[in-house]
Amino acid sequence: MAEVGTLTRADIADRIHSEVGLSRADSAGMVERVLAHMCEALAKGENVKISGFGTFVLRDKGERVGRNPKTGVEVPIAPRRVLTFRASTMLRDRIARAG
Template sequence: MNKQDLIDAVAASTGDTKAATGAAIDAILEVVTRAVTRGDTVQLIGFGSFSTGARAARVGRNPSTGAEMQIAAAKTVRFTAGKAFKDAVNAS
């Protein structure tokens, strides 16, 4: 399912227009992105939570030459599925 499929499904479920549904989904994604960028955790009870994680610096290898290279530390985005979401996935 891509974003347009999601908009179509939510619009059909709510009876709202596709334009309004698209604007609402865009707003939700923007708010979640801003919150996680600030380092906050976004918890949607029953669905899951979005948070930041840290990946340490490490040594990697260039696959074509085999030479070692330093990979810098980075922030990552983590998603942890909620219990209801896990149960729904495992039930099917």
């Protein structure tokens, strides 16, 4: 199996630069604007759906009791909002075929 790397903002910008032909600065700016728009939407409590890729979903988790694994002492865990990602069926299929 090939070594696993990490896809970065710079990698995405380079790909846009090479495939679309925008300048490097414009490509990087486009990536930043798209990510900023997604962050703003999520901060407002909106889910972000990218067709064929997946959905970033905000969930409110209620207060619950957790346990310290070392001591076994019960500790209350405060309610919080968490971000989850649900891959689309198309993305899941593509990953399964690649593996």
